[in-house]
Amino acid sequence: MKTFYRSSLRNKLIAFLLASIVLPISISILITYNYTKESVKSYYIRENTNLMHQGAVNLLGYLERINEASLLTYNNLSDKYSLYQLIQNGTQSYLEEREMYRNLQFMANSVKEIEQIYLYSAMEDHSYRYAYKLLRSTPGQTYIPDLDEERDAQIEAVHASHEYGIEKPKFPYHLSKEVFSFHRKILNAPTGEVLGIMSIDIRTDMIREISSMLYTPGSEELYILDRQGNLIFASDADPAEEDGYAWVQSILDQAADRGHYHYEDGRFEGIHIYESLSSPWLDWLLVKRIPYETLYRDPRQLTLINSLAVSVFLIIAATAAVIISYRFTNPIKQLLRYINKLESGNLDAGLAIDRSDEIGILSKRFYQLIQRINQLIMREYRLELASKSNQLKALQAQINPHFMNNALQSIGTLALQHGDRKVYTLISSLGKMMRYHMRADNSSVPLSAELDYVQSYLALQRQRFDENLQYRIETDDAARAVQVPRMILQPIVENVFKHGIQPALDPGEITVVCRMVEPSVLEIRVADNGVGMEEAEREKLQAILNRTESAFEPVSGDGGIGLINILSRLRLFYSDEVRMRLENRAPRGLEVIISIPLGEKEGMFDESTDRG
Structure with missing residues (x-):
């Protein structure tokens, strides 16, 4: 897995994109959750502390009301019918018992949650119970609350109410309820002597009501x-x-x-x-x-909502990251497959890239470079093949060249000794042609050497046809120094005699003009006054010459000499921009026009070439 990750740019890109998306968002969610959680915690604690304090104040206020209700015992101490006096002196008559009932009823009505009141009078050793708006009594202490000696009043925890020992038949029924009890010692005001004990049962309704607002x-x-x-x-x-x-x-x-x-x-x-x-x-x-x-319910719900939203976003972002990674690296993969084909030797393999970004431009430029290299290889290969072919043909034509050259020189010397300078001139022209044709050490020569060769050829042809042949060769100094492949003009001139003019019947005219029409464009024109070409034939041949691929077609023509041969060699030597045009002349004749963009080959000159 580690090697796979290291060797794949696509995997690295996907991992980087996912990490750059997932990590910041995850960290952000984590930080937000922790911050929100702590903020909510602080808020909850602060708000609930205030709420608890307010609840405590309310509870104390309510319990103080109960305490005040129990202290009604000490109201109107001088009144003989007050509760305090009745406890201290006892109830000896029906009227006093009715006053006891009235006082306890008033106390019970002071707080509506009071369920019942138990009272024990120590002076008369008598227990009273007020419940259900009834007052019943019985001798003795029927209930002893658990009170601290240091306290005069105390509250008993929540419990089920009971009858305080005063049961049926005095009370016809009893409904047990959840209450808490307020116990108070009734003391003699001056001496602190315990006169009795009062227990008040209070229903928990108000405590629950107050508490319900706190949680x-x-x-x-x-x-x-x-x-x-x-x-x-x-x-x-x-x-x-x-x-x-x-x-x-x-x-x-x-x-x-x-x-x-x-x-x-x-x-x-x-x-x-x-x-x-x-x-x-x-x-x-x-x-x-x-x-x-x-x-933490709210922060978790908020985080869950955020997580769901972020999860959807992450899925979209992750999908986009994978798609982007594939689209970004797919051209690189295609380029690698293309390079593998090149390594196998298939330089003609295609590369389909339809992108216009930097990778697309790089792939296209690389493809164009390979195609250019392939063309250069093919051009050099074809040029070398044509050169070797010409050399082979020249070697095949060399039959003891030194003997032939020496023989021609001996014949020329003999003609000169007999005073026939014309024969000597013809033999010298033929010797120049033989030496130029038989040399195979250079594939290119200055244009001046090619023109000298054509001039020697035309001189011999003029001697053959007497005065029925006229020729003219024009060139400028810049054009004469340009390097050209060997044997590009003589085949064109030879075609004039094969297909164009017949000087033996009609006077013939041949014009060869070489000049620089632009600083880097050489133009060669070869014109005659022969029969020309049929228009259909000319257009057909011109279409073949216009094809760039013709530079890589097999050489055609008699003995490998022909227009396609010349154009192919020129394109191999220079570039595919070399053009050859065929134009019929008025009133008759044909003109061959060659345009050669020189480029880097402009002004090249082979110093080792034999100038003639």
């Missing part, structure tokens, strides 16, 4: 504890389920009156927020338990 049922929990760890109130649990409150000790160990801390056990993981409720007769703790599941 969210189902996701949060609220508890009220005393400093001994007794459960005063629980939001959604059975108060008797003591094993469910193992966390209580951690609350009791907190030194501060209010605060929050992290708590975790097998059943709960979250935050405890607590607030103290303190008074001379009360020492409670208001505790709210917020699980992290609830605390």
Whole structure:
């Protein structure tokens, strides 16, 4: 896998694009989630701390009302029918018992949640119970509350209400309800002697109503504890389920009156927020338990929504990254396959690239370079093949060249000795032609050497046809120095005698003009006054000459000499830009026009070439 990754640009690109997309977004989501989580946590703690404080104030206010209700015992101390006097002196008459009923009824009506009131008078050792708007009594103390000796009043935790020992038949029925009890000692004002005990049962409706505004049922929990760890109130649990409150000790160990801390056990993981409720007769703790599941629900939902949106975006981005990677690297793959074909020797292999970006331009330029190299190889190969072919033909024509040359020189000398200078001139022209034709050491010569060869050829042809042949050769100095392939003019001139004029019957005229028509374009014109060519034949031959591929066609013509041969050699030697035109002359005749863009070959001259 590591080697595969290192050897593939496409895999690297896909990995880079995916990493550049996935990593920043993932890190952003993680940072956002953690920041949001901590922000929500701080917000929850701050808001719930304030809420708990307000709840504690409300609870204290409500409990203070109950405390004030119990203190109604000390109202109108001088009135003999006041509750205090009745407790201290006892109820000896029906009227006093009715006043006891009225006082307890007034006390019960002062707080609507009071379920019942139990009163014990120590002076007369008598117990009273006010419930269901009835007052019943019985001798003795039927109920003893668990009160601290240091306290005059104390609240008992939530429990099921009971009859305080005063049962049927005095009360026809009893409905047990969930209550908490407020116990108070009734003291003699001057001496502090205990005159009796009062227990008030209060329904938990108001505590639940106040508490319901402090927590969210189902996701949060609220508890009220005393400093001994007794459960005063629980939001959604059975108060008797003591094993469910193992966390209580951690609350009791907190030194501060209010605060929050992290708590975790097998059943709960979250935050405890607590607030103290303190008074001379009360020492409670208001505790709210917020699980992290609830605390972080909103950040998780927000993160989930963001994650879903980002996941869709990532899928789109990942798909786009893969597509971009494939589109980016596919031309490179094509280029590699093309190079493999080139390595196998197939230089004519095609490369299909339809892109216009940098890779497309690179591929096209590389393809054009290979095609150019292939053309240069083919051109050099064809030029070398043509040169070797001409050399072979020249070698085949060399029959003891030194003997022939020496023989011609001896005949010329003999003609000169006999005073026949014309024969000597003809023999000298023939010797020049033989020496030029038989030399195979150079494939190119200056144009001046080619013109000298043509002039010698025309001189011999003129001697053959007496005065019926006229020729003219014109050139400028710049054109004479241009390097050209050997034997490009003589075949054209020879065609004039083969297909154009017949000097033995009609006077013939041949004109050869070589000049530089532009700084780097050589133009050669060979014109005659012969019969010319049929127009259809001329157009057919011209179409063949106009094809660039004709430079790579097999050499045609008699003995390998012909117009296509000349054009092919010129294109191999220079470029495919060489053109040859055939034009009929008026009133008769044919003109062959050759245009040669020289380019880098302009002015080249082979110093080793025999100038004649």
